[in-house]
Amino acid sequence: MALFQRLKTFFRALLVRRYRWPAQDITLPGNRLLHLVGSIHMGTQGMSPLPDALLQKLREADALIVEADVAGSDSPFDNLPPVAPLEQRLSPALLEELDKTLQTLSLSREEFEHRPAWHIALVLQATQAQRLGLRPEYGIDYQLLRAAQQYQVRILELEGTSSQLDLLRALPDGGNELLQDTLTHWHDNARLLQVMMSWWLEHAPAENEMELPGTFSQPLHEVLMQQRNQAWCEQLFALPPGRYVVAAGALHLYGDGNLPLLLRQRMAQ
Numbered sequence: 056m057a058l059f060q061r062l063k064t065f066f067r068a069l070l071v072r073r074y075r076w077p078a079q080d081i082t083l084p085g086n087r088l089l090h091l092v093g094s095i096h097m098g099t100q101g102m103s104p105l106p107d108a109l110l111q112k113l114r115e116a117d118a119l120i121v122e123a124d125v126a127g128s129d130s131p132f133d134n135l136p137p138v139a140p141l142e143q144r145l146s147p148a149l150l151e152e153l154d155k156t157l158q159t160l161s162l163s164r165e166e167f168e169h170r171p172a173w174h175i176a177l178v179l180q181a182t183q184a185q186r187l188g189l190r191p192e193y194g195i196d197y198q199l200l201r202a203a204q205q206y207q208v209r210i211l212e213l214e215g216t217s218s219q220l221d222l223l224r225a226l227p228d229g230g231n232e233l234l235q236d237t238l239t240h241w242h243d244n245a246r247l248l249q250v251m252m253s254w255w256l257e258h259a260p261a262e263n264e265m266e267l268p269g270t271f272s273q274p275l276h277e278v279l280m281q282q283r284n285q286a287w288c289e290q291l292f293a294l295p296p297g298r299y300v301v302a303a304g305a306l307h308l309y310g311d312g313n314l315p316l317l318l319r320q321r322m323a324q
Contacts, residue, residue: 078259087296094199098193099189114206247270280306
């Protein structure tokens with residue numbers, strides 16, 4: 056009987072319901088229903104308000120689960136200790152590439168001189184998104200968090216900002232590889248942002264539409280995507296029975312080693 060129930064749960068998970076936003080439903084053993092939402096951390100005004108059907112799912116949920124609660128006003132990057140000047144930390148080729156990008160964005164190198172490379176990469180990515188018209192207040196996870204507060208839905212974190220900061224600080228060479236990838240895949244990242252915006256503004260993606268440009272090297276993809284997906288999989292399997300809306304970065308839901316795939320593989324074991 057236990058084997059039959061596991062098989063029933065597994066095959067139910069294979070039935071894919073399409074939504075007009077990027078999302079997948081997965082039912083875990085033990086009556087745990089997950090609505091996995093592909094979040095974008097910055098969005099456009101056209102992505103607000105969230106679809107009524109998604110907000111209804113949130114109202115009915117026992118909890119909203121996010122990577123980190125970003126609805127607060129404090130930034131985890133405030134008061135970072137200064138590091139050595141860029142010329143002591145970056146190769147001449149990487150420094151030249153950075154200078155060209157900063158010039159394109161009308162930013163001063165002096166502003167970044169004593170920032171860790173990973174932080175420079177994040178600032179550049181955020182600046183690029185802003186130039187494309189995206190704003191943090193229209194980010195999907197931010198909007199869901201605000202709605203959860205309004206509906207008095209419990210909020211759970213998969214990581215939290217402190218853990219995310221620890222992950223970035225632990226990157227080798229101060230995150231030089233993340234900065235290199237950001238600069239190397241600058242135009243690919245812009246196209247990727249536009250694709251993910253279209254998932255919310257036009258139509259949600261199907262699995263056969265996953266022709267996405269790569270923006271991470273394999274070592275970074277392993278650390279920033281696959282290892283985190285594996286950790287999140289374990290956390291979601293530890294949930295008590297209930298209904299949950301889970302907002303994770305959209306790239307965690309699609310592509311190699313994605314979170315839904317890991318959950319289904321875990322159920323098939």
